[in-house]
Amino acid sequence: EAGVTQFPSHSVIEKGQTVTLRCDPISGHDNLYWYRRVMGKEIKFLLHFVKESKQDESGMPNNRFLAERTGGTYSTLKVQPAELEDSGVYFCASSHADWQPQHFGDGTRLSIL
Amino acid sequence: TQLLEQSPQFLSIQEGENLTVYCNSSSVFSSLQWYRQEPGEGPVLLVTVVTGGEVKKLKRLTFQFGDARKDSSLHITAAQPGDTGLYLCAGVPDSNYQLIWGAGTKLIIKP
Numbered sequence: 001e002a003g004v005t006q007f008p009s010h011s012v013i014e015k016g017q018t019v020t021l022r023c024d025p026i027s028g029h030d031n032l033y034w035y036r037r038v039m040g041k042e043i044k045f046l047l048h049f050v051k052e053s054k055q056d057e058s059g060m061p062n063n064r065f066l067a068e069r070t071g072g073t074y075s076t077l078k079v080q081p082a083e084l085e086d087s088g089v090y091f092c093a094s095s096h097a098d099w100q101p102q103h104f105g106d107g108t109r110l111s112i113l
Numbered sequence: 114t115q116l117l118e119q120s121p122q123f124l125s126i127q128e129g130e131n132l133t134v135y136c137n138s139s140s141v142f143s144s145l146q147w148y149r150q151e152p153g154e155g156p157v158l159l160v161t162v163v164t165g166g167e168v169k170k171l172k173r174l175t176f177q178f179g180d181a182r183k184d185s186s187l188h189i190t191a192a193q194p195g196d197t198g199l200y201l202c203a204g205v206p207d208s209n210y211q212l213i214w215g216a217g218t219k220l221i222i223k224p
């Protein structure tokens with residue numbers, strides 16, 4: 001089966017611009033998670049979808065970040081406007097049930113200049 | 114806020130030596146997971162420990178969950194260059210499924 005796919009793998013944008021990251025979970029996985037690793041820090045949880053609903057968005061840094069999962073399939077994470085501190089690696093993960101192991105994508109490396 | 118302190122952050126040893134990586138917290142986790150991450154890739158799950166005191170073995174890797182479910186260790190016996198990589202621990206809180214991550218241990222095994 002295909003794994004979790006993230007696009008793009010790298011993105012370099014200027015401060016103030018908008019970027020949209022996409023995650024395609026493993027087919028049939030209702031649970032989708034976004035995480036972020038800022039350089040030098042540990043990976044941090046951003047939010048958790050169950051199908052198209054936001055189950056937990058307590059990790060979202062601020063209102064410049066908007067995550068959607070229309071139709072309960074792929075998800076997008078939009079950053080608008082991007083700030084320097086948003087640079088990092090954004091990981092997406094999916095699982096069939098919330099108690100089951102999460103499978104991770106290879107991440108999107110986001111650089112804000 | 115739950116935290117997971119992982120140590121050491123960096124370890125470089127010779128092939129054949131043994132090593133232990135630790136993850137410690139003041140909080141209780143329902144389970145604890147160990148991942149390995151290669152450059153340019155996402156974390157890959159190695160093992161999940163669930164019960165306090167549980168020990169799991171994966172070839173030369175031994176994972177242990179503390180009795181109080183607050184800490185865990187990864188022990189590698191007779192390390193090989195193929196073990197080189199970033200090892201991450203992640204705890205699953207009792208109340209939700211957002212993983213709490215350690216900062217990672219970058220392991221280099223020299224031939």
